[in-house]
Amino acid sequence: MAESVSVRLPAAPPATYLRGMAYWHELERAMHEHPSVATLAATQGVPFFGDEVAEHISGILATALVEQASHARRAGSETVAPVLGGPAPLMSRVGDHLRRRTQWLRETKALRALGVQPPDQESVRLLEAAISEFDRQVRAPRPG
Numbered sequence: 624m625a626e627s628v629s630v631r632l633p634a635a636p637p638a639t640y641l642r643g644m645a646y647w648h649e650l651e652r653a654m655h656e657h658p659s660v661a662t663l664a665a666t667q668g669v670p671f672f673g674d675e676v677a678e679h680i681s682g683i684l685a686t687a688l689v690e691q692a693s694h695a696r697r698a699g700s701e702t703v704a705p706v707l708g709g710p711a712p713l714m715s716r717v718g719d720h721l722r723r724r725t726q727w728l729r730e731t732k733a734l735r736a737l738g739v740q741p742p743d744q745e746s747v748r749l750l751e752a753a754i755s756e757f758d759r760q761v762r763a764p765r766p767g
Contacts, residue, residue, distance in 0.1 A: 625710035630717075630760045632688070633752040634704040640692035643746035644685060646739075650728075651681060653737035660733055669727040676720045679713050711761065718757030725750065 632640075654661040654671045661671050670677050684707045695703035708714070728734060734741055742750070 625712050627708055628711045628714050628761055629706050629708040630714065630757055632705045632707065632756055633749065634702040635749050635752075637692040637696035637700060637703045639745050639749050640688060640703065640705065641696070643742060643749060644689050644692070646742040646746060647681075647685060650734075650737070650739050653739050657737055660737060664724075664727060664733070667727060669723050671724075674720075676713060676716045679709055680717060680720065683707075683709060684717070714757070714761045718754045718761070721750070721754050721757070725754070 651671060654664070664671055665673070671681075672678070687707050688705045691705040692703050741747075
């Protein structure tokens with residue numbers, strides 16, 4: 624069985640995490656409704672579905688993040704620093720996957736074609752900081 628690792632994301636207001644996740648879920652819903660765009664993304668190396676890293680992000684990590692941010696908001700906390708975990712081989716690939724997905728969305732007109740509003744700048748900055756934390760806390764194994 625693979626070693627399990629955890630990543631602590633940056634502290635931020637729970638509402639910022641929840642807005643970012645609402646955007647994420649809206650984007651994935653739109654991809655399901657427009658399979659040709661999802662197929663294009665996959666052929667360009669940015670799968671939204673059918674890939675173990677993408678499925679781990681959407682199924683496990685996103686759920687845990689929403690649960691932790693929602694709990695913090697209900698508790699009246701000003702900030703939350705979610706802790707996300709999973710098998711080390713999978714977690715070591717999350718940062719790169721998120722980076723490629725974000726870059727693909729910026730470089731294509733996919734959001735416009737899907738009718739999805741881009742996330743607010745605070746959510747974008749938080750996503751970039753979260754990617755950096757994955758890179759810093761979980762190193763991908765080097766080939767060789």
